[in-house]
Amino acid sequence: MSKNFDLIVIGAGPGGYIAAIRAAQLGLSVACVDEWSSADGKPAPGGTCTNVGCIPSKALLQSSEHYEQAEKHFEEHGISVGGLKINVGQMISRKDAVVRQNNEGILYLFKKNKVTFFHGRGAFVKAVDGGYEIAVTGKQAETLTGKQIVLATGSRARPLPGVAFDESSILSNDGALRIGSVPKKLALIGSGVIGLEMGSVWRRLGAEVTILEALPAFLGAVDEQIAKEARKAFDKQGLKIELGVQVGEIKKSKKGVSIAYTSAKGEAQTLDADKLIVSIGRIPNTEGLNAEAVGLQLGERGDIVVDDLCRTNLPGVWAIGDVVRGPMLAHKAEEEGVAVAERLAGQHGHVDFNLIPWVIYTSPEIAWVGKTEQQLKAEGAKYKAGSFPFLANGRARALGDTTGLVKILADAATDEILGVHIVGPMASELVAEACVAMAFRASSEDIARICHAHPTLGESTKEAALAVDKRTLNF
Ligand code: FAD
Ligand code: NAI
Numbered sequence: 001m002s003k004n005f006d007l008i009v010i011g012a013g014p015g016g017y018i019a020a021i022r023a024a025q026l027g028l029s030v031a032c033v034d035e036w037s038s039a040d041g042k043p044a045p046g047g048t049c050t051n052v053g054c055i056p057s058k059a060l061l062q063s064s065e066h067y068e069q070a071e072k073h074f075e076e077h078g079i080s081v082g083g084l085k086i087n088v089g090q091m092i093s094r095k096d097a098v099v100r101q102n103n104e105g106i107l108y109l110f111k112k113n114k115v116t117f118f119h120g121r122g123a124f125v126k127a128v129d130g131g132y133e134i135a136v137t138g139k140q141a142e143t144l145t146g147k148q149i150v151l152a153t154g155s156r157a158r159p160l161p162g163v164a165f166d167e168s169s170i171l172s173n174d175g176a177l178r179i180g181s182v183p184k185k186l187a188l189i190g191s192g193v194i195g196l197e198m199g200s201v202w203r204r205l206g207a208e209v210t211i212l213e214a215l216p217a218f219l220g221a222v223d224e225q226i227a228k229e230a231r232k233a234f235d236k237q238g239l240k241i242e243l244g245v246q247v248g249e250i251k252k253s254k255k256g257v258s259i260a261y262t263s264a265k266g267e268a269q270t271l272d273a274d275k276l277i278v279s280i281g282r283i284p285n286t287e288g289l290n291a292e293a294v295g296l297q298l299g300e301r302g303d304i305v306v307d308d309l310c311r312t313n314l315p316g317v318w319a320i321g322d323v324v325r326g327p328m329l330a331h332k333a334e335e336e337g338v339a340v341a342e343r344l345a346g347q348h349g350h351v352d353f354n355l356i357p358w359v360i361y362t363s364p365e366i367a368w369v370g371k372t373e374q375q376l377k378a379e380g381a382k383y384k385a386g387s388f389p390f391l392a393n394g395r396a397r398a399l400g401d402t403t404g405l406v407k408i409l410a411d412a413a414t415d416e417i418l419g420v421h422i423v424g425p426m427a428s429e430l431v432a433e434a435c436v437a438m439a440f441r442a443s444s445e446d447i448a449r450i451c452h453a454h455p456t457l458g459e460s461t462k463e464a465a466l467a468v469d470k471r472t473l474n475f
Helices: 014-025 047-052 054-073 088-112 193-204 224-237 330-344 373-379 394-399 427-439 444-449 459-468
Strands: 003-010 030-034 115-119 121-128 131-137 142-151 155-157 185-189 208-212 240-242 246-252 257-262 268-273 275-278 282-284 317-319 358-360 365-370 383-389 405-411 417-424
Touching: 003 014, 003 131, 003 330, 014 030, 014 047, 014 088, 014 115, 014 142, 014 330, 030 142, 047 054, 047 088, 054 088, 054 193, 088 115, 121 142, 142 330, 185 193, 185 257, 185 268, 193 208, 193 224, 193 275, 193 358, 208 268, 224 240, 224 365, 224 373, 224 405, 224 417, 257 275, 358 427, 365 427, 373 383, 373 405, 373 417, 383 459, 394 459, 405 444, 405 459, 417 427, 417 459, 427 444, 427 459, 444 459
Parallel strands: 003 030, 003 142, 030 115, 142 317, 185 208, 185 275, 208 240
Antiparallel strands: 121 131, 131 142, 155 282, 246 257, 257 268, 358 365, 365 417, 383 405, 405 417
16 A cells, blocks of 8 residues: 655755655655665664765864864963874764764654655656655565655765775775774875865874875865965875876775876876775766656756756656755755745745855865855956955964955945855854855945954954955954
8 A cells, every 4th residue: 555645755865854844844744765774774864964974074074173183282272181092983983973863863853843754765666646656665665655756865976987986995985984093194086075074084183195186276166265275274284185187097905005197297106095085076866766767857967957946857856955956065955955845835945056155174164155256257247355364363363273364255336245255264154144144135344334243253254344345454
């Protein structure tokens, strides 16, 4: 007997679980199907983000940051630590416990909101009158029928052609979060977000880290001034980044991995390392959905083709998050999940794709929202720029972390803020003010006239806004 629902969500990552909860809040009967299991076979909803992405990476970034602070920066505060040691096993267990708390939290939220959860793989069987039949396979085999379907199946790490992940010496993000002891030499391919975050974790813990990047420019999507400032800081920390390389043969040996590559100067090189993390982007997950059975349209990247409202080519079938176009970010997936649930309930859910912030959780953190200076130049837009260095911010000095700056770009005629770019301490938190301001279409003068508490890092945002009008007070 088939179980009937108004909505079946496939995938319980940040896109799917949030869509399921919001739809249930709006009165729909909702099922959510997810196949992720923890090491002991328990359901582990939360997707990539919770299990092998945002949450565990931030847990290890925090642990390694504490270690680096104790090792290198406590002394200047007058604190000496004798016999400082790293217990990687404990760091990984703590990370696993944080992940489990989040898995349990989602199961609790499903109960609280009356979302029926099925642990297993969901796949299309066929279109039926007024909806779709979905088969759930796994321990909890079921047949479900949904009037509406939301596909939120996420993404997985992209391997280099012909180089499979073994998660022992050639690691995806999954293995990168489970390394049992600090490798002496760690190589990474791809200096994007994962390369920089994971490279930072293991560098802080004592590994010699080298990142090989194909593109000639460092962090090409980031505002150039900010990327330059970040690069300076990473160089100082000893994070080696080689740009413009062409990776060749990768060989595994008893000792580790050997990576042949051609440098930007055209020289043949070999990099030997104990472990290699491949972080060259991600592939949308559509395998196993049996998309052919219903004629679901897939794109060239294997993504599900959707319009601005997340509608697929099939009536009543929607897709959100990493499996569709746009940035692969948890908060983008969540926003789409809420918007689709609201549309299903007859409301006007909306996502402003121009206002999705980005954060790279390195030290210094890098965060931005809106247009970069190079984008504005390319568009021929007339703009004003103002920036303020953390070096001149009292709170940053007190914290002992004065790297970086806040930069605001505003329309030359109207003063509307077009982009805010931050590199420095707590950039991840500071960018929220920029998002709010831009959502309300604030001018730089609006931020400049708002009282910011003293002493806070946020005063740098106010000062950057003042700098747009060339009237900083503290620099
Ligand atoms: P996912 O989180 O991938 O979830 C999809 C779920 O669907 C999974 O549980 C999967 O098992 C399940 N599934 C797939 N197919 C089926 C099927 N047929 N049946 C049943 N279940 C199925 N983003 C940020 O915004 N901030 C960060 O700090 C951040 N850090 C990251 C760090 C790393 C190392 C990585 C890899 C990613 C990070 N991301 C971060 C990206 C973020 O994890 C993704 O953008 C986000 O998880 C996408 O959410 P989603 O719901 O679309 O898919
Ligand atoms: P990415 O797209 O950020 O970076 C991949 C890098 O690899 C690029 O710089 C690219 O030029 C390079 N590259 C590609 N092929 C290469 C090759 N053959 N040789 C050398 N370099 C090559 O992808 P990444 O780091 O794998 O992360 C995937 C996604 O996960 C991110 O784009 C982001 O959407 C998400 N993520 C978000 C985080 C955050 O929000 N803080 C943290 C981690 C991941």
